[in-house]
Amino acid sequence: MKIALFNIQNLFHRDRVFTELERSxxxxxxxxxxxxxxxxxxxxxxxxxxxxxxxYLLRFDKTNYNSYAILRKKEGELYFKGMETPNETKADEKTxxxxxxxxxxxxxxxxxxxxxxxxxRDIDPDILILQEVEDRNSLDEFNNLIxxxxxxxxxxxxxxxxxxxxxxxxxxxxxxxxHELDSIKFHIIxxxxxxxxxxxxxxxxxxxGELFYVLSAYFYEDELNMEDAWEIRxxxxxxxxxxxxxxxxTGQHKVMVTGTLNAPSYCKSISPLLQExxxxxxxxxxxxxxxxxxxxxxxxxxxxAYRKGVNIKQKDFMLLSxxxxxxxxxxxxxxxxxxxxxxPQWSTYKTxxxxxxxxxxxxxxxxxxx
Numbered sequence: 001m002k003i004a005l006f007n008i009q010n011l012f013h014r015d016r017v018f019t020e021l022e023r024s025x026x027x028x029x030x031x032x033x034x035x036x037x038x039x040x041x042x043x044x045x046x047x048x049x050x051x052x053x054x055x056y057l058l059r060f061d062k063t064n065y066n067s068y069a070i071l072r073k074k075e076g077e078l079y080f081k082g083m084e085t086p087n088e089t090k091a092d093e094k095t096x097x098x099x100x101x102x103x104x105x106x107x108x109x110x111x112x113x114x115x116x117x118x119x120x121r122d123i124d125p126d127i128l129i130l131q132e133v134e135d136r137n138s139l140d141e142f143n144n145l146i147x148x149x150x151x152x153x154x155x156x157x158x159x160x161x162x163x164x165x166x167x168x169x170x171x172x173x174x175x176x177x178x179h180e181l182d183s184i185k186f187h188i189i190x191x192x193x194x195x196x197x198x199x200x201x202x203x204x205x206x207x208x209g210e211l212f213y214v215l216s217a218y219f220y221e222d223e224l225n226m227e228d229a230w231e232i233r234x235x236x237x238x239x240x241x242x243x244x245x246x247x248x249x250t251g252q253h254k255v256m257v258t259g260t261l262n263a264p265s266y267c268k269s270i271s272p273l274l275q276e277x278x279x280x281x282x283x284x285x286x287x288x289x290x291x292x293x294x295x296x297x298x299x300x301x302x303x304x305a306y307r308k309g310v311n312i313k314q315k316d317f318m319l320l321s322x323x324x325x326x327x328x329x330x331x332x333x334x335x336x337x338x339x340x341x342x343x344p345q346w347s348t349y350k351t352x353x354x355x356x357x358x359x360x361x362x363x364x365x366x367x368x369x370x
Contacts, residue, residue, distance in 0.1 A: 178207030212254035264304030
């Protein structure tokens with residue numbers, strides 16, 4: 001039985017707020033780099049080229065980032081408003097629906113979608129836990145149309161679990177090869193924000209008839225307010241640990257806790273799971289396999305990384321109860337569809353040429369249990 005976790009960062013379209021946050025975090029760095037280049041008088045051709053790039057990123061060229069589209073009564077289609085389109089008034093009762101609506105999401109490139117499917121095809125899990133899925137229709141289309149295009153068998157069961165955030169970051173469970181969902185339960189693990197944070201408890205029946213539990217979590221993250229985020233994550237980790245312990249008290253010892261915890265393993269905010277429980281991280285198993293960094297980074301062990309030679313910050317975890325950990329025969333990580341920064345470098349799919357075509361900023365992790 002092979003189980004995989006993949007924070008896929010949406011399938012076909014992603015909420016605009018996440019790309020805007022990324023731009024705001026980079027804005028100060030771009031501004032500082034622009035000032036440094038000007039102080040050095042930017043005489044080199046490469047410096048001038050970089051100044052032009054930064055001027056575009058900082059919007060000095062007054063580029064119009066149009067976030068609207070036109071909804072016309074023409075075959076029920078939605079049309080994007082181009083720069084050459086004449087100015088039109090906003091929609092009201094007199095304009096007969098010839099007006100404006102704001103687009104909340106941005107489309108994901110077709111190559112990025114293909115890379116998402118390629119990662120799943122290469123792992124080929126029996127049970128797949130997906131995080132950050134936008135909606136049920138997208139999940140069904142991805143499973144029934146996109147995966148078969150890459151010679152990947154579609155999953156027999158697709159369960160989408162919506163959350164209270166409302167930004168298209170739902171969780172999903174996909175099953176095939178005789179594995180079935182026996183029951184599902186929701187646990188509220190935090191209510192400190194405007195929306196609640198849920199832990200999803202799946203009870204899955206294997207094709208051999210055994211039952212085991214998967215606790216799927218997505219912990220809070222806020223890089224602009226890290227102290228509050230630390231407190232929220234710590235409370236979430238404590239509550240998940242209590243839920244795990246309660247399952248053990250019922251006599252059930254086949255339990256997995258998995259998800260994006262948004263902190264490295266040494267962080268005290270998630271210590272109730274990583275340090276104060278008997279849960280085992282699959283990356284510590286001898287079978288854990290992954291393509292290592294190239295060059296000098298292969299022998300380097302960055303703090304907070306998955307392991308030596310795998311120097312990307314660990315945010316996604318697959319933690320097993322001792323009984324499941326003893327029955328694990330194989331495990332690994334697929335980051336071939338991640339876009340590497342300057343350092344470290346690792347091997348990627350040949351079709352991955354730019355950052356925009358990356359499948360996700362997260363790797364897919366997996367394990368095989370006997």
